[in-house]
Amino acid sequence: MVVALMVSMLPGVTHAQAPGALGTAGNLIRETEPRADGIRHVDTELMIAGLKAIKANTYVFPMAGDNVHWEDLRNEFLPAAAAAGINVWVLVYSPSQAGCCVSRPYKHDYVAWAREIATLSRTHPNLIGWTVDDYAYDLKTFTPGYVKQMRTVARAINPSLTFVPTVYYSQFTDAFIAEQIPLLEGVIFPFRDEPHRDTSWTWNLSYQVKHLAQRLPGTDVYLMPYAHPLSHAAQKPTVAYVEAVTKKGLEHVRTGELSGVLQYKLPFVSRDTGWTRPASDNLARTGNGRLSFVVQTKTVTKAGMWCGASRQAQLTPGAGTYGVSFWHGDDRGPDSPAGYHVKQLLLNGKVVWQQDVAANDHAWQRATVDLTAELAGANSVKLEWRLYERKGVTSYFTDVSVDDIVVTGLQLSDPGVENAVTWTAGLARQGGPVYCSAQVYHQNYGADLGARIATMYAAG
Missing domain, CATH: 2.60.120 (Jelly Rolls)
Structure with a gap:
């Protein structure tokens, strides 16, 4: 207890409840056949089994595609995740991503998202937070005044619901920290070797984590390794790369400098298109x-x-x-x-x-x-x-x-x-x-990486 208290009092160290949030984001899998309504719904049973296999305690559920994702989250995924002991965050896409991804049913009305997610969390306590992807690219939308509206609406319904947007390392400017951080419960930090852009080099990770911990005291920071190819990067992440980033991230969770590790689109079920790698990748x-x-x-x-x-x-x-x-x-x-x-x-x-x-x-x-x-x-x-x-x-x-x-x-x-x-x-x-x-090269990328992630997540 004394050691834990001393660690928590260090400047720039956040409070992470062991073992922290350990999981993955994205990669929704639909059922192979449509139901009576003609829709291929989210394959909740398969996904929960996959999350349990990698020992995840957290899943970031993306709101992409049609309204069925929202309905399946409410009616099927949240109850199944609760039974499996898995917490859920909702991921909503930002306006700058409209060319590829629009979250439905509330689209770019983020006050509505705050209200509806908070309302849903009252009947599903394992829905503990939500995030906006590429948040800091859209600060003209997410002004301090607008975020205060989102925060006020959500807190009136569920004060414990956390808002943890996705922010890249270079976007933590002095102005962002002064204006935005007081309005957020935490941030997701995707690591991509800034100021460069690759998924092969890991040496900058510890420096950036420690730097953020110093600049964001009291703010939960969640590391996001790229388990899925990063756009405009020359190479796909390898098993060894993701393992190295995750291992180092978990070390920082143990020291309190991070509050968790959430993979970006880890292929955790065999029907995922990223489960195997084509021979041309070798x-x-x-x-x-x-x-x-x-x-x-x-x-x-x-x-x-x-x-x-x-x-x-x-x-x-x-x-x-x-x-x-x-x-x-x-x-x-x-x-x-x-x-x-x-x-x-x-x-x-x-x-x-x-x-x-x-x-x-x-x-x-x-x-x-x-x-x-x-x-x-x-x-x-x-x-x-x-x-x-x-x-x-x-x-x-x-x-x-x-x-x-x-x-x-x-x-x-x-x-x-x-x-x-x-x-x-x-x-x-x-x-x-x-x-x-x-x-x-690993042909069985998902299986090989998933086995290593499971070992590390199980150790906490």
């Missing part, structure tokens, strides 16, 4: 894994920026020769501009091989480098593959791959890049928008 030369080095489109880089994947290798006693060979490929060719993106291999910090991405011909090539002279009298070996910016670009996409490494006179574990964890600790980048990762 870009490895052999097996399932590769090193990937990316500069995204519409991304500004500067000369000298780089991202590298390094590993320590052991010298084989008595070896007379040393060398390394590896396969490399990229999406560029002789028709692409040269002199910008350069693939490199470094030995103990020294470049021993390099090639421009434009020199490749859209196919895997093998590079062999003799390291015997370089390693004469050496005691340690650090190999590093990297993508280096010789000149800056403004929009010049590339995705460079390295796979099937073979060493001579050296010992190197996981040369086929089949275990992302083996390589992740050796990733480093200089400058930011050039990033790299170990990309390991």
Whole structure:
């Protein structure tokens, strides 16, 4: 009790009731056949079974599509979730998302949503909160005065109902914190490696969580890892990536800096379109894994920026020769501009091989480098593959791959890049928008990721 009290008194630490909100958002699944009314309703039984399988205690129910979602939530999903011990939040879409998603029946009348959700929560106590997706993109709608109306209406009906909108890291400006945070019970924080935009790099997560905890004392912050592809990102999230973000998020839940972890569209039932990944997603030369080095489109880089994947290798006693060979490929060719993106291999910090991405011909090539002279009298070996910016670009996409490494006179574990964890600790980048990762393909993405999420959620 004393330890818990001391933690709760630390500046910038929020109050999270163990084990916090652990769950996922979105991915409503409809029944395979229409009922007598001609409608394919939400498959409540299947979804509840899937949520129980991943050990979720919270589900964020999206109001997308027709009115049947609202009716199915009221009549079927909330009672079934209560019986399973699952809390529910309602997700309503913002005006800026009208091109893809409009929440019905109350559309963009958020005072009406506040009233009706609060009313529903009085008869279903497991309906504990609601959120507006992409909230901070629509502050012309969600003015402090309007949000006060929403808050007043909801609190008059159910004072304990929480409003926890979705806000990205860069949107927590001083003005937003001063004007909006006093009106909110919490925020959902989707992590996307800002100021960049990718679902492969995790190093900024702890800094951003701690920074928000310091700037938002007393406000519940819920981390949202991307288990579903992020729009305009070059790569889909991998099992290893989501696992790493979730694991780190749960550590911050335990310290009180986060109040929970809610996946973005985790495919938790087998009928979900994201349950499996197509074979075309596997870009490895052999097996399932590769090193990937990316500069995204519409991304500004500067000369000298780089991202590298390094590993320590052991010298084989008595070896007379040393060398390394590896396969490399990229999406560029002789028709692409040269002199910008350069693939490199470094030995103990020294470049021993390099090639421009434009020199490749859209196919895997093998590079062999003799390291015997370089390693004469050496005691340690650090190999590093990297993508280096010789000149800056403004929009010049590339995705460079390295796979099937073979060493001579050296010992190197996981040369086929089949275990992302083996390589992740050796990733480093200089400058930011050039990033790299170990990309390991999982055909059974939903099942493999769900099993790992369940283990972590069960541990709390």
